[in-house]
Amino acid sequence: MKWGGVILIDIKNVSKRIDDRYILKNVNLHVNKGSIFGIIGENGAGKTTLIKCLTGIYRANEGSILIDGEEAFDNAKIKQKIGYVSDENQFYSSFKVKELLKFYKKAYNDFSEERFNELNIKFKIPLNLRVRELSKGMKMRASILLNLSIKPDILILDEPTSGLDPVIKKEIMSIIVDEVASRDVTVFISSHHLDHIERICDNVAIIKNGEIKLMNSMEEAKNSMKKLQVVFKDTADINKNLSSLDGVIKVETIGRVNYIVTKNYTKDFGKKLYDMGAVFIETIDMSLEDMFIYFVEEEDKNE
């Protein structure tokens, strides 16, 4: 078991400016070896920029990014061990798949054609087709396969399932999970498919306008953010009183029922509600997607 294990990716006070605009603002994150880390955020929040800093494509303006204790930028040794699946395909479009294989073999010392072929039994990518002849799903699969074949220690995936059909999505998730289970790979993944993130990630972070707004284990996040359905004996002023409770980010009142969303739920919270005259309290299930939406709404309100 790898709870609280070794830190493999350590991002400290990282800021990135492109032209005059700060895309990342003082980002702090760390990822343990053998874990799966999910980063979620709206379009344009800075996910891809963060990933490009992490893979050593961009150099951060401030702060440091250490991978296995070493700075990632301009570090060929570290890059050999990073598999990077970008959100848009960047292969030469006139290359045949088998030529891509050759290219990868030249670029990565540990590239294994054997492993590629083994994985390709399931993925069935035709080696004689050119990149431009491949469908979107095929290109994504090819990219994932190539990057798994370099036997990476770290796998960085930027929206690997966007625009793909459910069958391929599930297949990709399965293969990622299998890599972690069999080779103890560390995964850093960004995605808008929050149901997948919820199932496979140990930890999640929400990024908004270049800032990390929340970082937690999936389990902790589920335990601390709750939606409650509450009925009070006396309804006068209750909405206002509820909104002022610590951690409450949203109160909606429909008839006699109050829906409360809190981001730091504890047992005391229920007690407090009873003290305020609650006669009925029920917890409503909340998915990561629900949490994300409430969280973003709350942040927008505070801006």
Added chain:
Amino acid sequence: MKEGEPLINIDSRSSKPIYEQIIEKIKENIIKGILKPGDKLPSVRELASIITINPNTISKAYNELERMKAIEVIRGKGTFVVENFQPVMDEAKMREIKEHMKKIIIEAHYIGVDKDNLINIMNEIYSEF
């Protein structure tokens, strides 16, 4: 348990942490006799792939089930359902069950199901095991 028959359905929407859901489903399968004493469970890696869940979450669930003495790990062979499972009473769980029953009884009362009827239903469910 084989691929294609997912006896562990995970509801990612549920507020219940996934590892707890796995524990519950496996216990349920044991009680219902779908998993029999001595049956081999899929390895962490296999189960992770089948239900696409984080392998760390699955090993956490397996460890907890092992602690409850519901399953045992035999080194080099795999994970198995124990031969004679001895349930252990858990005070906190008991309180939870009582809470659930209270809700059910109130609901039953409101649709006109009386005590005897409810006891019949319980007997019916017990006979399914």
